[in-house]
Amino acid sequence: MNSTDEGADGTKPDHRIRETGGLVGGMNVRMTKFRLTVIIVITVMAVVFGHWLYRDSPWSHGGRRLFGQGDGTTGGQSDSTNSRHGRYRDCPAESPALLALKERWKAIAPSLRTGIITQEHRQLAHDSIETLLCGSETLELIKFMENHELVSGVSLLNNAVSELLRSPRAAEARTSLIVALKEGDVVQTNDNPLEQWCYEAGRGCPDDELKQFCAEIENPSFVLSALLGRNLAMADTDARKAVSSTLTLLAEKGNRCGMDGQSLCDQIAKLPSDSDFQEIERLFPVESEEDRTAYSPIWSGYGILFTRWAREDPAAAANYVMANSERVGAEKITVIAATVARGDPLAALDWVQNFPDGAYFDQAAFGVIAYIKDAHLKEALELAALISDPKLREEAIKRTKIK
Structure with missing residues (x-):
């Protein structure tokens, strides 16, 4: 027998190779099926675990299966408490109105990014606020516009809010704002406008409704903004009284920076030319050098007072x-x-x-x-x-x- 033609077992070499190849091929098929089964099982487990982690785990502020249904019966906090603190909220689907407005803003985005504001842009901002008022969906729209780098559009929206809060629909707008204030920690924007909106709401709120509005706001910072807004409106008819009231508010509620200083400066700018500037100066609590120089709303307003006085009578000042x-x-x-x-x-x-x-x-x-x-x-x-x-x-x- 020729060793080159037959193997030791009497089988020709090419037959043995084919048989061996068939065995390996069968094993590969079985291994492939096994791997596919493992992959499918792992995928299903990952999806189930991911759903639990997102919706119900304590790390995602859910944990309803572990700690009860959130009704307080098994130690969990109530849904209202979780929502109020921004720890848990079932986010509702966006309304058709909000979706439609997003599409309209996307359509004009290229022209808005040029920096040239047109009547079309202003009209869309007006339509957006007339539709959404000052609710949480307006914050959603602002967040959407920030994500699309429509900074000019956000400014237009805030201007439209200011107009709405001093319009015939102001009461309706304030009601929606109160709701947004209680949910505002859920929708985070780069420059949260709620304090500015409260300021504008105060400007347009009648005296007999202001107390109730402030009571429903609850947040002290937002209450102060509303009161300062009301004082700015008062300055149109009695600037001295407005300045006096604002200085009292700042002394009682905190001499903060930012909008508080702007409100005081705007009120001083409205002082009539025949004002008793000496009397108004004595209203300022500047008993020490620190009071006069430490940056604060009072510091800003104090400087503006002398600027206003100098315009009328620099020698007297x-x-x-x-x-x-x-x-x-x-x-x-x-x-x-x-x-x-x-x-x-x-x-x-x-x-x-x-x-x-x-x-x-x-x-x-x-x-x-x-x-x-x-x-x-x-x-x-x-x-x-x-x-x-x-x-x-x-x-x-x-x-x-x-x-």
Whole structure:
């Protein structure tokens, strides 16, 4: 027998290869079926576990199967409590109105991103707020627009909210806002507008309805915003009373930054020209240097008061500062001088010469230099050289440098 033709078992080599190949092929088929079965089982388990993790696990703030149905019978918190704190909420499907508005905003997104605001953009913002009011779906729309980088559109929406809250539908809008305030921690936007909306709501809320509105708001920060908004509306008819009320509110509820300062400044800007500015100045709690200089709404408003006073009678404002420098601070001369210089730079240059040498002249010169340096650089440098305080003189010279 030729060894090249037959194997030791009498089978030809190519037959043995084919038989062996058939055996391996059978095993591969069985292994493939087994692997597919394992993959399917793992996939099903992953889906089931994922659903539990998302909906019911304690880590996702659900845990209803583990800790009861949330009715308090097995130690779980009630659904209303969870919703109020933003820990658990079954998110409802978006309404057809919201979906339609999203599509409309998507359609005009390219033109909105150019930065040129058209009547079409304003109309869509108006339609959106007229439809959604100030509810949680408006926050959903704002979040959607932030995700699509429609910053101008968000500003238009907030403007439309301001208009709505001072329109014939204001009461209806305030009702929707109260609901949004209780759900607002669920929909997080980059720049949460709820405080601004409360401010605008206060501006449009009648006095006899304001107390009830504030009681339903509950959140102290939002209540303060609503009251400040109401004071701004009051300033249209009695600015002094509005300023006095706002200063009292800030003293009682906290002298915070941001909108509180803007409200106070806006109220002061509405003071009539014949106001008793000395009387209004004495309303400010500025008994210490820290009160006058620490950044706060009161600090901002205090500076604006002297700006407003200087527009009417800069000499009277300056004389008051010099007569009450321990309370007011000599630095308020800078504010007055800057106001004069904004009106007439050359007249301000002559006006500064009326101050006596020392701190008052230094502050007046410092306030004027920033407004005369561009057109009158030589005079600005000469004035800076006359400042006696070394640090103030150095800073004044820096102001004359061309950037």
